[in-house]
Amino acid sequence: MSPARDLMVVLALLGASAGVPFLGGDYWIGVGITAFMWVALTQSWSLLSGLSGYVSLGHVVFYGLGAYVVVASWEVLPIAVSLALAAGAAAVFAFATGMPVLRVRGPYFVILTFGVAELVKFVVMAAEAAAGNASRLILGTPEIETLFFLMLALAAAATVLAWGVRVSRLGHGLRAIREDEEAAETLGVPVARYKLLAFVLSACIPGAVGGAMALRNTYFEPLQAFDPMISFSMIAMAVIGGSDDLRGPVVGAACFVFLSEMLWANAPQLYMIILGLLLVIFVLFVPEGLCGRLFRSRGA
């Protein structure tokens, strides 16, 4: 299937789910918010890691920073402005850290991104402790329906961005970098610039998503906002859905949200075990993910 058709399919699915608030109650709206959040995060993660092969284990740092920005600017700035600021802060942070971090490859990059995210988490914790806040509560956040449509818009935006990158020169260059960085550079691909650009593009929407989730949770606590499980989940969804396929993140997020809704309340341990097992099985036997296996799409 062509990338343009993939885009239409994903956008049609997202568009169809816009009907949820008119049909279901708050429970289904909540499920929708969670699902869109994962689509937006995983789509952004895949833009970098699926295309370039630079596996980020610290993408939660952008989410956490976004949440922090929104909470810190609560009742100071209009919500729209602080969400834009959340995306901007994540992008600026990606730009500043990307230059040194993207110099290392393979497992070193994976560990370094994880380390940077943990470092930022503890810095924010220390800053909050110094300011006398263990956690922050925010009151008067938007209605759940508003947040539903906000998150839907972010999922759609992440999808369109990921599509735009995939069909562009940037996407082609990133795939070449994934396959063999030195050969790519010798053929004229500006590897350092492209990696940095992909890193920044993959950071901004998670920043806004983090901000939106702070509004949804109505409080901010660094351990939760910078929880490494969020990074792990993005990777797991991308791997299971297929990381070099626009539909992969949607399929991955749908599987996970379904599983978590089925099991989380009654058997949370079982949920984690199944999640771990799925990841192992997919990495070993279906590394191209469900979409890669089912559709045999070769991408752009």
Add this chain to the structure above:
Amino acid sequence: MSLLEVRQLSMRFGGVQALERVSFTVAEGKIIGLMGANGAGKTTLFSLIAGNERPSSGEILFENQSLAGLRPDQVCRRGVARTFQVVRPFAGLTVIENVTTAALFGMRRYRDRAQARDAAAAVLQELELGDRAEALAGSLTLSGQKRLEVARALATGARLVLLDEVMAGLTPMEVEAMLLTLRTLHRTRGLTLVVIEHVMRALMQLSDEILVLHSGRLIAQGEPPAVASDPEVLRLYFGEAA
């Protein structure tokens, strides 16, 4: 006019002197053969010209402009392409995607992806890889992967192509076919080639001029028959008795 000029080029890796004050020029439109035993510094020379490594000292001029300090992608955009001795295909991409990458990012820099793909398809025809365009590059035979290396280098639009043992490991028939292809490309595209090759007969047939490297030094230079009868070269290749 000289397309490439190498002046007093030296390269040291730790305690090893890989290249020592090597100087030569390559005239436009010529085929230069580069000979030398393993470890003589041939591939190092390519890596320095292509920007994969930085020289310890010396200068490289392409079209009378220095390549000093340029990254490999910048050197490629100036019009120099190289192949790798150990082939480095983008194994998970198709053959045509491999070559399209070169067309998109090399010297020619197609803005339009469809145009780049058409250009790549044309190059694949020249290299007789047209029927393998949609195959994954990793699934090609060694001979196919060597051809893919050449195809990618050509698709950049380079004026100078550095070929690193593109005939090594091929059967005699494949070597003949590759020689024919290279001659055709040289003639039709007006390319300038620098060719590293261990298949001596092939190199002698193909080249306008031969350079011989030994332990990082340039020890002989000239037309193939002259180099083949050079006493220093004979001594190194066939021992004292010759």
